[in-house]
Amino acid sequence: MGATMAEKIIAAHCGSDVVRPGEYVWCNVDGTAILGYYPVRQRLKELGVQRLFNPDRIYVVEDHLAPPSTVAVANAVADTRKLVREYGLDNFFEYGRHGVLHELFPHRGYVSPGDLIVSMDSHSTSYGCFNVASTPINEELVYVLVTGRIWLRVPQTIRFNISGKLPGPESFVVGKDVILRIAGEYGTDVALYKAAEFHGPAVPDLSMASRFSMANMGVEIGAKFAIFPCDDKTLEYLDGKMKRPPRAVAPDPDAKYEAVYSLDVTDMPPYAAKPHDPGNSVPITEVEADSVKIDQAFLGSCTNGRMEDFRMAARILRGHKVHPDVRLIATPASQDIWRQCMDEGLWDIFSEAGAMVTHSTCGACSGMHMGLLGDGEVCVSSGNRNFQGRMGSPKAFVYLANPATVAASAVTGYITDPRRFL
Amino acid sequence: MPLIVRGRVWKFDDNISTDLMMPGFARTQGMSERELARYCMYSNRPGWSDQVKEGDIIVAGRNWGCGSSRPAPRMFKVLAVGGVIADSISRLFFRNAVNIGFPVLICPGVSASVEEGEEVEVNFETGEVRNLIRGTVLQGEAIPADSPPYQILKAGGLEPLLRQTVARMNGSEAEKR
Numbered sequence: 071m072g073a074t075m076a077e078k079i080i081a082a083h084c085g086s087d088v089v090r091p092g093e094y095v096w097c098n099v100d101g102t103a104i105l106g107y108y109p110v111r112q113r114l115k116e117l118g119v120q121r122l123f124n125p126d127r128i129y130v131v132e133d134h135l136a137p138p139s140t141v142a143v144a145n146a147v148a149d150t151r152k153l154v155r156e157y158g159l160d161n162f163f164e165y166g167r168h169g170v171l172h173e174l175f176p177h178r179g180y181v182s183p184g185d186l187i188v189s190m191d192s193h194s195t196s197y198g199c200f201n202v203a204s205t206p207i208n209e210e211l212v213y214v215l216v217t218g219r220i221w222l223r224v225p226q227t228i229r230f231n232i233s234g235k236l237p238g239p240e241s242f243v244v245g246k247d248v249i250l251r252i253a254g255e256y257g258t259d260v261a262l263y264k265a266a267e268f269h270g271p272a273v274p275d276l277s278m279a280s281r282f283s284m285a286n287m288g289v290e291i292g293a294k295f296a297i298f299p300c301d302d303k304t305l306e307y308l309d310g311k312m313k314r315p316p317r318a319v320a321p322d323p324d325a326k327y328e329a330v331y332s333l334d335v336t337d338m339p340p341y342a343a344k345p346h347d348p349g350n351s352v353p354i355t356e357v358e359a360d361s362v363k364i365d366q367a368f369l370g371s372c373t374n375g376r377m378e379d380f381r382m383a384a385r386i387l388r389g390h391k392v393h394p395d396v397r398l399i400a401t402p403a404s405q406d407i408w409r410q411c412m413d414e415g416l417w418d419i420f421s422e423a424g425a426m427v428t429h430s431t432c433g434a435c436s437g438m439h440m441g442l443l444g445d446g447e448v449c450v451s452s453g454n455r456n457f458q459g460r461m462g463s464p465k466a467f468v469y470l471a472n473p474a475t476v477a478a479s480a481v482t483g484y485i486t487d488p489r490r491f492l
Numbered sequence: 493m494p495l496i497v498r499g500r501v502w503k504f505d506d507n508i509s510t511d512l513m514m515p516g517f518a519r520t521q522g523m524s525e526r527e528l529a530r531y532c533m534y535s536n537r538p539g540w541s542d543q544v545k546e547g548d549i550i551v552a553g554r555n556w557g558c559g560s561s562r563p564a565p566r567m568f569k570v571l572a573v574g575g576v577i578a579d580s581i582s583r584l585f586f587r588n589a590v591n592i593g594f595p596v597l598i599c600p601g602v603s604a605s606v607e608e609g610e611e612v613e614v615n616f617e618t619g620e621v622r623n624l625i626r627g628t629v630l631q632g633e634a635i636p637a638d639s640p641p642y643q644i645l646k647a648g649g650l651e652p653l654l655r656q657t658v659a660r661m662n663g664s665e666a667e668k669r
Binding site: 194 | 511512516535554555565591639641658662665
């Protein structure tokens with residue numbers, strides 16, 4: 071019997087030829103990451119840890135609260151800087167050279183196809199877009215930092231066969247819409263405890279940014295891993311960035327899938343998820359029909375804060391003004407992207423339109439600083455979660471959508487089908 | 493640690509996110525875990541953190557603890573909740589719970605078989621859920637004996653293994669010198 075991509079990567083990291091779903095194995099990981107606002111150093115000191123498993127494979131950044139909004143966070147980040155020095159971690163990215171970890175780290179050599187990665191932050195499923203088995207951890211971070219090892223239960227694998235041709239960024243329909251549609255049609259627990267694979271004729275056409283959004287929100291459908299095949303686009307994107315040679319995996323023709331879901335994305339509309347769950351997603355036309363007035367539009371996050379996203383938004387904003395009752399907050403996923411947007415003149419367009427451009431941070435999407443919502447306020451967000459209370463007040467309402475929908479809605483003042491701006 | 497717990501039930505719906513358990517805005521203020529736990533369910537069920545009593549048990553629907561990887565199980569440990577039983581539990585919540593020795597059990601159908609305020613007895617080791625009011629018994633998905641999560645949960649969390657590991661590694665470092 072053949073193996074799925076997740077089974078092949080796990081087998082390669084636990085010293086077995088073959089692994090089967092349900093089996094428990096101990097694996098060596100290729101990398102792990104520390105979020106700078108967690109009190110990790112304190113734990114290492116309490117335990118008397120003298121060295122970490124492999125300083126080159128441990129990446130560190132503070133992105134959620136960049137830069138600190140409270141003394142408590144400032145102290146926590148200061149302690150992380152000490153950790154970085156004491157344990158000799160070179161891959162620490164100071165404010166100004168930082169980014170949201172999932173966007174930043176692949177540009178700094180964190181991943182290669184075929185890797186097994188376990189990182190802090192739930193959106194660590196993101197690296198699956200690079201043919202990596204990557205999954206989030208939290209409480210066992212210190213154990214992984216010390217040993218470089220983790221136990222895993224080999225998951226069942228499910229497969230999404232995506233056929234047809236996605237309209238794409240030029241038509242304002244992107245990967246974000248596909249993953250919102252999947253969450254709506256199959257449920258936010260369709261991939262619970264499972265590895266999800268994305269295959270089919272539509273996949274080679276998907277931009278890396280679109281694949282990224284889908285793997286990123288893999289965790290929003292419960293997935294342990296959300297893995298794409300490796301192709302020329304993957305290798306081109308990672309070219310010159312990787313620190314290890316790629317060991318790409320593909321599923322065997324007789325790989326066993328627990329379930330196969332087929333969807334055709336030809337002529338698909340943009341999707342939006344209504345409050346308070348990513349699974350409440352419907353075609354944008356249905357939300358537009360409700361005439362939902364907005365107070366805030368948020369364009370950013372590890373899901374949708376990339377060049378493709380800001381370019382789409384800029385096409386809509388050019389020659390328009392943000393609606394007088396709306397604030398549009400644009401937060402790039404890394405400082406590199408901030409710089410590129412500036413070089414391409416996109417910030418001129420955003421600024422002319424009356425948008426507020428910020429530095430890179432998780433910011434409003436994390437609900438921790440830089441754009442929290444008040445009671446009764448409505449936000450359309452290109453982020454990944456619209457749970458009650460996620461972005462501030464429990465009495466606020468968040469709609470998730472693609473970046474073009476966010477920009478279009480910022481202009482009109484209500485949630486709008488961006489295809490009106492084509 | 494005792495893996496048989498008897499307690500009064502609090503019911504929660506499907507898709508209760510870790511944002512509800514540990515709101516983001518409260519996490520930037522340098523609060524202790526005890527202070528933070530006051531905000532547990534503050535959005536969806538204000539006042540609950542004052543009402544819940546030591547040994548109470550949570551029975552939830554599908555996808556309990558979805559979303560962020562934040563260490564939300566600590567909130568329930570601080571509130572002295574006896575454990576969580578749910579139709580399904582997010583991978584991150586499950587793993588974080590096991591790693592701090594907080595009992596969790598996946599038991600499909602449990603939310604339909606227990607009402608709030610009823611008393612249940614749960615054996616988190618065998619997966620048996622006994623409704624002491626109705627006399628009904630449900631079988632949850634026991635964690636396989638001798639699997640790493642079973643051993644970690646039995647040991648009260650990852651801490652003992654972590655301490656042993658660090659001591660062993662520091663010992664072998666000392667020998668090298």
